[in-house]
Amino acid sequence: MSKNKLHPMSTEGYKSLFDTLYPSLCLFANKYLNDIDTSEDMVQEVFIKVWEQKIQSPNFYAIKSYLYTAVKNRCLNYLKSKYHKSFLQSSAIDFDHIATEEFFHAQITIIDTFSQLEMAIKKLPKKCERVIRLSLKDYTNKEIAQEMSISKNTVKSQKRIAYEKLRHSLGSLLNIF
Secondary structure, eight states, X not given: OOTTOOOOOOHHHHHHHHHHHHHHHHHHHHHHXXXXXXXXXXXXXXXXXXXHXXXXXXXXXXXXXXXXXXXXXXXXXXXXXXXXXXXXXXXXXXXXXXXXXXXXXXXXXXHHHHHHHHHHHHTSOHHHHHHHHHHHTTOXXXXXHHHHTOOHHHHHXXXXXXXXXXXXXXXXXXXXX
């Protein structure tokens, strides 16, 4: 059997694909639409199309690429639609900019980076995770210590542990730690 042969996706495969990519695709669509409810609708419509047409792919990355492109196209079509133009004020939208490949690739990079960071944070020990989440909300070490009823030194220690684990998990993806 050839490596490039397309295999039918099982119901479990679709569910796994949906569970894995739906949140990121919604955030991605929202970069175009600036309306999370409509973004969720657009992503659901794309998944329904994939399900109904039994779209197959040789691997996860190919279907992921297909889904991002399909969501982008669905969003751009929505923004161009008469419905949108007649009921919403879209004059603030720089359609020429958001229709570019550069915008598309930049948004995928941002969303993928955010998703990978979120997955890495979720794998941290609970105390480290909470310290990092508060830190990302611009809490000072003193504020984190008060919020969690721990010492400032414990906050510093938990951050050090978290940063080490995040560096290991994310590799060279983010050099912010």
